[in-house]
Amino acid sequence: MELTHLIRTAAKLLETPFLVLDTSCVKENYFRLKNSINNVEIFYAVKANSHSSILETLRDLGSSFDVASKGEIIKLMDIGVSTDKMSFGNTIKKEKDIKFAWENGVEYFAVDSEMEVEKIARNAPGAKVYGRLAMSSNDSEWPLSGKFGTDADHLIDILKYAKRKGLVPYGVSFHVGSQSYNKYKWKEAILTASEVFEKLHKERIDLKMLNLGGGIPVQHTKPVPSVEEIGAIINESVNEYLGWVDGLRVISEPGRSMVGSAGITASRVLLRSRKGTQTWVFLDVGVFHGLMETIENFRYEVVVEGKENSETMTMTLAGPTCDSVDTIYDEIDLPIDIDYSDIVYFINTGAYTNEYATYFNGIEPVKVYTVQELEEMLKGEFLENTERV
Amino acid sequence: MELTHLIRTAAKLLETPFLVLDTSCVKENYFRLKNSINNVEIFYAVKANSHSSILETLRDLGSSFDVASKGEIIKLMDIGVSTDKMSFGNTIKKEKDIKFAWENGVEYFAVDSEMEVEKIARNAPGAKVYGRLAMSSNDSEWPLSGKFGTDADHLIDILKYAKRKGLVPYGVSFHVGSQSYNKYKWKEAILTASEVFEKLHKERIDLKMLNLGGGIPVQHTKPVPSVEEIGAIINESVNEYLGWVDGLRVISEPGRSMVGSAGITASRVLLRSRKGTQTWVFLDVGVFHGLMETIENFRYEVVVEGKENSETMTMTLAGPTCDSVDTIYDEIDLPIDIDYSDIVYFINTGAYTNEYATYFNGIEPVKVYTVQELEEMLKGEFLENTERV
Numbered sequence A, B: 001m002e003l004t005h006l007i008r009t010a011a012k013l014l015e016t017p018f019l020v021l022d023t024s025c026v027k028e029n030y031f032r033l034k035n036s037i038n039n040v041e042i043f044y045a046v047k048a049n050s051h052s053s054i055l056e057t058l059r060d061l062g063s064s065f066d067v068a069s070k071g072e073i074i075k076l077m078d079i080g081v082s083t084d085k086m087s088f089g090n091t092i093k094k095e096k097d098i099k100f101a102w103e104n105g106v107e108y109f110a111v112d113s114e115m116e117v118e119k120i121a122r123n124a125p126g127a128k129v130y131g132r133l134a135m136s137s138n139d140s141e142w143p144l145s146g147k148f149g150t151d152a153d154h155l156i157d158i159l160k161y162a163k164r165k166g167l168v169p170y171g172v173s174f175h176v177g178s179q180s181y182n183k184y185k186w187k188e189a190i191l192t193a194s195e196v197f198e199k200l201h202k203e204r205i206d207l208k209m210l211n212l213g214g215g216i217p218v219q220h221t222k223p224v225p226s227v228e229e230i231g232a233i234i235n236e237s238v239n240e241y242l243g244w245v246d247g248l249r250v251i252s253e254p255g256r257s258m259v260g261s262a263g264i265t266a267s268r269v270l271l272r273s274r275k276g277t278q279t280w281v282f283l284d285v286g287v288f289h290g291l292m293e294t295i296e297n298f299r300y301e302v303v304v305e306g307k308e309n310s311e312t313m314t315m316t317l318a319g320p321t322c323d324s325v326d327t328i329y330d331e332i333d334l335p336i337d338i339d340y341s342d343i344v345y346f347i348n349t350g351a352y353t354n355e356y357a358t359y360f361n362g363i364e365p366v367k368v369y370t371v372q373e374l375e376e377m378l379k380g381e382f383l384e385n386t387e388r389v
Helices: A005-013 A023-036 A052-061 A070-078 A095-103 A114-123 A152-164 A184-202 A227-242 A256-262 A292-296 A371-377 A379-388 B005-013 B023-036 B052-061 B070-078 B095-103 B114-123 B152-164 B184-202 B227-242 B256-262 B292-296 B371-377 B379-388
Strands: A018-021 A040-045 A064-067 A086-088 A108-111 A128-132 A140-142 A168-173 A178-180 A209-211 A249-252 A263-275 A278-283 A302-304 A312-318 A327-335 A343-347 A367-370 B018-021 B040-045 B064-067 B086-088 B108-111 B128-132 B140-142 B168-173 B178-180 B209-211 B249-252 B263-275 B278-283 B302-304 B312-318 B327-335 B343-347 B367-370
Touching (some): A005 A018, A018 A371, A023 A227, A040 A256, A070 A086, A070 A095, A114 A152, A114 B263, A128 A209, A152 A184, A168 A184, A184 A227, A256 A263, A371 A379, B005 B263, B005 B343, B018 B371, B023 B227, B040 B256, B070 B086, B086 B095, B095 B114, B108 B114, B114 B152, B128 B152, B128 B209, B152 B168, B152 B184, B168 B249, B184 B209, B184 B227, B256 B263, B371 B379
Parallel strands (some): A018 A367, A040 A064, A040 A249, A064 A086, A278 A312, B018 B367, B040 B249, B168 B209, B209 B249
Antiparallel strands (some): A018 A263, A302 A343, B018 B263, B302 B343
8 A cells, every 4th residue: 555645644733543444455455365266265264364344345245254253253244244155263262152153054164173163063063164274484584383283194094074063064264374474385275175185085085165365475675476376376276286076166254465565654753862872763653552563573575754865763662552572673764853743654564453452551552544535534634735825 | 350150150050251351359359449548549440341230349449440441431432431540551542532531620631752742742741751661570470661661761751741742750660471470570669769769859749649550460370478468568669769759649559460360251161172182171161251361361160060179181271162272271170071162261361361352253352240140140040049949
């Protein structure tokens, strides 16, 4: 998403911090992904950003949705999304949420353990389940292994157990890790998934769904493979390893790659100070009000208004709360002349930002505006500017 | 706070997760601190837990309050706390918040930099400022140095600068680090603070306030010094190093030590599963819905209902979201027979829990009940139990 004149004007006039969302980027990301993977069905991972403008945009595009809880199901039902467009992708579900989902028409449920199979069998008899494979995710910025998924042999046992329990073993999912840099990880994962398909086929269990998870990266400060490059590897691997499966459905669950580039956070410098030899810059946004992922050193592109061409110096960048964990980056190169009240933008912060925001220290979570809302709010301003010109 | 029959009954009957708060513990903690430090004035750190039951209890006890933002000031004003009982302790303030505070009667402001002095001088002319010393905090569980405070010489310059800017240099504050294990840290800090008092006295600036910050620990899994032991060291050090200061005010800003022991979190096991050789236990509460401090390996006492005497085994304990950061403890000894739906308590979770909770994954933050609310809700149950007996 471009740092437009509109956003720069808004940052000067409105109270910071705020996050601007541009749903036209979401549309673009949706079509790029659709066009990159053959016959892919997109299940947007609601947890990445559940702002109504994003959910409504994707609903109107005909997207399906990956949900993590009853709360997300209700949010989608409230905007008229049919439950047959939802998949319950969390492998750790409350039993009453499973029941609620099933009774309201959700058909697909993720599993990676025997116990989860039992919970689904009790509450959603006959549901379609897909098993999650664990992947090593050394090449991703936000690894998801360990907590989720299991190995292929265990997964085969789990899906056979699901069948005995009256469920429909339906597919295999994996997740290469959020913000994954190595496109060959998808190839490796599809190969492993195909082994599960094959071994179960020999036991007369025919899986139908390959769920590619998420993990397609968004450009921040490091170069990343494009969705088209990743799509090409996926298409090739699906043909090579799963070409034999009749009526295979290929599902993708993008979160970050759908909305990461659709947001820019605007904040202001509250304080610049010296601590020993280190220069600290404090902003009105921090870890607990929108930038949670920075605690794991997730690196956003940072732009200081009007000082894009200044010489830089290594400083520490922190948020406004009385908590030392609220330090955004211990070391970041910032303009040497960064000063009080300067506007600081975090680019491509549409995913996993406002979703993690708290009211800690009595400070409000980052406000969220759509581009349309900003245009409406700043109408007078633009008129004024035009007249002045 | 004791794991009472009331809480155990509530955990069986109510939806989990929830946090029970017992304001009688807050009262006890207040009086213990009052009685441990000579003439201490208590400014409760609202950020630790801003639940209305806690703020009202402390208001009724005559406590003052350490606030971090305009939001906290308004919350206190709304329950009738006078602004002359508030100190604006955040060293990173929004300028309009300073103005709001000053215009509404807040008199005391923390500083640790020249720029903050300028902001206060512009918006709160004549205000009393206290300078924050940085302390090394190797003996605490949640260190606060680096981000906050500065060295004694710099602080002296800052307080002199404040005077030139028309402010009243009023005192020195420090913070030994949250959950500090070494009682001698307070002695060291008071000695350093006394040097600031002395050097400024020679320049005819007479400070009046010693602000001891917070950091008094709560008992979790390690032995900690008692508030009485810490108080004895503080009294001795104040006499020794600052006995010469006429009309010295001694301030304490307890957060954790006031409310940590006043809360118990109740949750349930959603899933037990095997991942390779490791056993994982997943709860309906996690890092993002109430147990944020565990990401820095903050160790709570964990009790599994009815399995207190079981043999234990090392397992991994995690929360319910689709995020691997939502792992409470990578390694924790849990009952070998812990199972689906078991109730799991986190003891002494009254501080820095609900304050950090989010709606991530569409899951509600931990619910909060007071003991009185639980008693009201479970009245029928108790009656029933009594009749059965």
